[in-house]
Amino acid sequence: MATFFGEVLSVYSRAVEEDDDELDENEEDEQIRRELEEKREVHLHWSPEVSESLKSGNKLQCSNFVLAVGQNASSFLSVHILSTANWDTIGRASAWNERSRAVTGQSCEESACVFYRHKDNPTVLICQVSCYVAEDQLFQWTEKVFDCLQHRELNVTVLSDTSVADYKTADYLGGSSAPFLRSLHTSAFGDQPVCQSLEQPNIVTGLPAAVLNHCQVHRISAVVYQCYSDVIGPDSVTMETYKPVLTKLGRSIQLDLSPSTDALRKFVRTTDLQSNLYI
Amino acid sequence: MFISSQSSAPSFRDFTLVMPAVAVGNVGQLAVDLIVSTLNMSRVGHIHTDCLIPMAGNDPYASSKEDGEELHTPAEVYAAAELKLAVLQIRAPILQSKTKRFRQLLVSWIKSSGFSRTVVLSSSHAYQRDDQQLQGTPLRYLVTPSLLKGSADALKEMGWREMERVPAFPGLTDGNTEPRLCIPGGGITKGLYTDSCKEDLPLAVLLVFCSEGDNIPDAFALANHLNDWLHLLDDNSKQPNKWKIPTSWSLLFGNGIPPALF
Numbered sequence: 001m002a003t004f005f006g007e008v009l010s011v012y013s014r015a016v017e018e019d020d021d022e023l024d025e026n027e028e029d030e031q032i033r034r035e036l037e038e039k040r041e042v043h044l045h046w047s048p049e050v051s052e053s054l055k056s057g058n059k060l061q062c063s064n065f066v067l068a069v070g071q072n073a074s075s076f077l078s079v080h081i082l083s084t085a086n087w088d089t090i091g092r093a094s095a096w097n098e099r100s101r102a103v104t105g106q107s108c109e110e111s112a113c114v115f116y117r118h119k120d121n122p123t124v125l126i127c128q129v130s131c132y133v134a135e136d137q138l139f140q141w142t143e144k145v146f147d148c149l150q151h152r153e154l155n156v157t158v159l160s161d162t163s164v165a166d167y168k169t170a171d172y173l174g175g176s177s178a179p180f181l182r183s184l185h186t187s188a189f190g191d192q193p194v195c196q197s198l199e200q201p202n203i204v205t206g207l208p209a210a211v212l213n214h215c216q217v218h219r220i221s222a223v224v225y226q227c228y229s230d231v232i233g234p235d236s237v238t239m240e241t242y243k244p245v246l247t248k249l250g251r252s253i254q255l256d257l258s259p260s261t262d263a264l265r266k267f268v269r270t271t272d273l274q275s276n277l278y279i
Numbered sequence: 280m281f282i283s284s285q286s287s288a289p290s291f292r293d294f295t296l297v298m299p300a301v302a303v304g305n306v307g308q309l310a311v312d313l314i315v316s317t318l319n320m321s322r323v324g325h326i327h328t329d330c331l332i333p334m335a336g337n338d339p340y341a342s343s344k345e346d347g348e349e350l351h352t353p354a355e356v357y358a359a360a361e362l363k364l365a366v367l368q369i370r371a372p373i374l375q376s377k378t379k380r381f382r383q384l385l386v387s388w389i390k391s392s393g394f395s396r397t398v399v400l401s402s403s404h405a406y407q408r409d410d411q412q413l414q415g416t417p418l419r420y421l422v423t424p425s426l427l428k429g430s431a432d433a434l435k436e437m438g439w440r441e442m443e444r445v446p447a448f449p450g451l452t453d454g455n456t457e458p459r460l461c462i463p464g465g466g467i468t469k470g471l472y473t474d475s476c477k478e479d480l481p482l483a484v485l486l487v488f489c490s491e492g493d494n495i496p497d498a499f500a501l502a503n504h505l506n507d508w509l510h511l512l513d514d515n516s517k518q519p520n521k522w523k524i525p526t527s528w529s530l531l532f533g534n535g536i537p538p539a540l541f
Binding site: 015206210 | 301303328332335336341348350374375376406466527528529530533
């Protein structure tokens with residue numbers, strides 16, 4: 001496209017990428033494509049006991065599934081719920097994509113996506129996701145995980161971090177209003193959300209959206225609590241924003257409502273410096 | 280695949296399907312928004328597929344806050360039985376690696392549902408027009424042979440311009456290359472059209488040449504163009520704004536301005 005100054009610019013569309021005419025792919029291209037797809041597959045690794053149970057056709061009995069997406073959401077669950085030490089690690093999920101840190105030799109030790117089950121009440125499951133799940137892996141992740149859970153009377157709660165820069169509102173948001181919560185729920189959700197519903201034209205994307213889509217279509221009760229924060233990285237004020245959700249979860253899970261500052265400090269460590277541009 | 284949101288699966292036999300292609304300026308999708316919003320269509324199901332990037336939000340067509348809390352997914356089907364009209368709205372980009380599969384999914388769904396005809400609303404990059412296309416209307420159409428049989432007269436009467444075939448390598452006077460169909464920026468439009476020709480499906484494409492920017496006028500132009508043919512709105516008053524803008528179209532270009540800026 002030519003501009004008024006005579007330079008030629010390439011034009012980007014927000015909707016479509018440059019579509020290459022579908023030339024017949026030769027075998028080698030197809031093979032590379034297939035290998036890449038295989039590498040990007042989502043894998044679930046369950047504990048031996050759970051694997052056995054799933055193999056024999058019994059899905060995991062689950063009444064409450066709590067999913068935390070993002071560092072603050074995960075840390076919140078760690079501090080307030082997982083700290084009571086009544087939880088078994090029953091599995092993890094791995095999804096390799098362009099943002100996975102290359103760890104030579106072995107697979108990631110500190111797994112970024114872990115499943116926990118309550119010892120006394122084994123129908124309560126928690127999952128913390130602090131890694132990036134790519135757009136083409138979201139659907140697969142959701143399908144694979146929910147395929148392992150029985151759907152009847154299942155209640156899903158998702159806590160998700162996002163930036164306040166993504167929040168669209170007609171009134172200018174002064175710095176004082178962030179962080180805040182907004183909710184979005186499926187038609188099957190019968191309870192009252194603990195905060196305001198997400199106003200138009202805002203939307204939810206990523207893993208919370210994939211979970212909501214799945215639950216809406218399969219008529220599962222699910223609610224997403226999206227926390228809009230102006231801080232990137234772990235922050236105790238942002239974590240505290242999720243506190244109202246505890247009132248709902250506390251009915252079925254034992255919680256630590258006032259954690260010690262040491263426990264909080266452990267999670268609010270300074271983020272690894274990825275670049276020294278803004279020091 | 281299609282999953283009904285009601286207790287029983289709806290019947291689409293002999294319905295007209297209107298659907299957008301995710302294309303430059305999102306014009307097709309905006310036009311579909313206008314149709315669903317104006318005709319107050321009700322949702323009858325979802326297309327649940329791994330080919331689209333997931334997203335979720337509250338009801339984009341809600342007029343009041345009370346009925347605004349209904350979850351909506353990236354691909355949904357709306358219906359207006361009295362008009363024998365079904366509309367598919369696609370709200371998310373199609374994953375690059377899955378465009379072919381998405382087209383196949385759509386074609387097989389269209390076939391199995393028994394739609395009498397399908398209209399794809401689309402757009403194409405305005406900057407790639409050749410000299411001839413720069414003049415006159417920016418609207419174009421395409422029909423598959425199957426639909427041409429029934430609609431040739433109506434199309435001729437309206438004086439629509441068919442999308443031109445362009446030479447594969449403009450400038451090269453190679454006698455072997457014959458003109459072919461090219462819809463730059465149209466997403467899956469061309470693929471869907473050629474697949475439908477192969478499968479003998481009655482399908483039409485309505486597209487507008489446009490650029491990225493404020494595409495609301497383009498959406499209106501396309502919706503009016505479609506209405507000239509299908510007569511979805513029964514209005515004899517020639518008022519210009521007969522389409523109802525949905526609430527989800529607010530803040531398209533960003534938030535409110537911070538007062539401290541001035």
